[in-house]
Amino acid sequence: MKEILVSLLQKNRKNNFLKNKVEFRCKCGYSNKISYLDFFSGGDFRIGQPIPTLSPFISESVYDETINVTPLYLSRKCPVCGEEITAVFPLSLENLISILQSQPPDPQMYG
Numbered sequence: 001m002k003e004i005l006v007s008l009l010q011k012n013r014k015n016n017f018l019k020n021k022v023e024f025r026c027k028c029g030y031s032n033k034i035s036y037l038d039f040f041s042g043g044d045f046r047i048g049q050p051i052p053t054l055s056p057f058i059s060e061s062v063y064d065e066t067i068n069v070t071p072l073y074l075s076r077k078c079p080v081c082g083e084e085i086t087a088v089f090p091l092s093l094e095n096l097i098s099i100l101q102s103q104p105p106d107p108q109m110y111g
């Protein structure tokens with residue numbers, strides 16, 4: 001799963017979506033923002049346990065549909081107090097992959 005994500009991120013490297021920021025906030029008051037791309041580029045992010053969640057897209061004809069929501073984490077040491085700060089990526093793994101897969105192909109393909 002991690003490999004799929006990393007290769008999708010490679011393909012989407014220039015995507016503006018990946019310039020969004022994730023904030024690390026330490027209890028000592030230190031905070032730092034890194035881009036989505038930086039969040040994953042070190043390769044040391046963690047994929048959490050999938051959490052079954054009731055689908056937000058339930059229609060009248062579908063009952064009890066559950067989807068898996070897999071959280072993504074990245075830990076950094078706080079440069080001020082040395083505590084480990086864990087940031088949770090704002091999107092689930094499933095959401096992130098579907099966003100990256102829905103991006104238009106490289107414009108070079110159209111010459």
Ligand SMILES: [Zn+2]
Pocket residue numbers: 026027028029030078079080081082083
């Ligand atoms: Zn700190």
